Amino acid sequence: MSAISLSGKELAASLRARAKEAADALTAAGTPPRLAVVVATDDGSSLWYVRSIAKAAAKSGIVCDVVDLGADATVAEIRRALETLSADDTVHGVILQTPLPEGASAADLAGTIDPAKDVDGANPASLGRLAARLPAFAPATAEAVVALLDHHEVPLPGRHVVVVGRSTVVGVPAAHLLLARDATVSVCHSRTADLPGMTRRADVLVVAAGRAGLVTAGHVAPGTVVVDVGTNPAGDGGLVGDVAPEVSEVAGALTPVPGGVGPVTTALLLGHTVAAAAHLTQR
């Protein structure tokens, strides 16, 4: 039997439509919402992702500036760019794209982003507010995981969610959002002694390890809901997830890659940007 496909396309479309409506109203009122993406890499899949954000923003009536500092940008140059954009009243959302040049810490640099414009929840202050359950922008990918589960009416309270991956951008904030939704949350990672033993105990399995095909059929108990956050470059120029295709024979439901978490993430970034613009123009 094949798992139910938990597509993100329908949810993403409705989120984008809602963002467009809000963006058009802001533009009509004289404040076109503007998103800035700071890039300091020549990594192909990262640049592909930035282009997809820029295209989606344009379609939703959001101006998107890609500030490309080049792969040889210094930490000081990146910091200065983030400071300038944080201080610029015409900019409402600021994203620092990874990877960064060697020696640059994304979390440290993102501490420079004004929390009111931190639409991808990258500033550690945003992460702390999220952990303390205070209002903050969540990292869009982490929020997309929960939004997609909600959209497909997967219950969370009291259920055991196993997150594979402990990154500051996905695994850890997803764990916070899932705890806030009353799930019991386990976080596994590369040092976990018995990964299949942990993941087989999940009601819901969230895989955000960044390793193609890491999770195989042997990791998944029959009927498990599996969310694949991975976006790894495939040989054919496309994307593959962290979950091997064979898992669909065992899982109860599975998010596709592409077309699952990805489009929801982009749509949430746009939503955060118009929310930031609305908030910033009011203050």
Place this chain on the structure above:
Amino acid sequence: MSAISLSGKELAASLRARAKEAADALTAAGTPPRLAVVVATDDGSSLWYVRSIAKAAAKSGIVCDVVDLGADATVAEIRRALETLSADDTVHGVILQTPLPEGASAADLAGTIDPAKDVDGANPASLGRLAARLPAFAPATAEAVVALLDHHEVPLPGRHVVVVGRSTVVGVPAAHLLLARDATVSVCHSRTADLPGMTRRADVLVVAAGRAGLVTAGHVAPGTVVVDVGTNPAGDGGLVGDVAPEVSEVAGALTPVPGGVGPVTTALLLGHTVAAAAHLTQR
């Protein structure tokens, strides 16, 4: 067979001795380290804890001011006190004691504490930096859990640590510190569907639920290392933990209450205060 007792007294004594040495050096150099504890409660066990901090500080050569605003203090009064202390150059550590009057959010108010003086890691910005593995003061109780395990040479990398309790002051930051030490971490709470089923799978069980006797022998697999963070008022005026006494018949090792996590927590607070004083006088 009875569990090995993982006392915190020896570790606390050595941490206090180290703090006293640093405090005396600072005082000799003209900067007596000073800790301020803001209190807005008449809760007995909270006031008992504040007195124990003040006494321990005095013994370690640290000045401790208890700023008692009374149980009817307003949010604005508490905020003003924290702002004043954050701006006061003679104060190096600021703690906001809980519980707070109804309507006051500890996490929100603690956002007012200068992170450089946030010796109990209560500011959400400190929690976020901890989660992002940037330098920050950790909440002393959470740090005490890991310090006590280290002191008793309980290995953490790759092992499954189950944390019961998801508070911003203990459960969540303990989970971050344990993840940073390469443990696989599960967080359970009042909404967990099958608590004994989760806790029986732990190599190390950390209980920080704030409910006397919550964890019984049926929750613990033979040989488990159990850390009891609970400090609940007992009928006789003493303290009891979250772990029932019978657990010592099953566990491999168990921290006593009192005399386990508690004294290490206080000693770490003093250590943070002298570290903050040393750092603040250098800048």
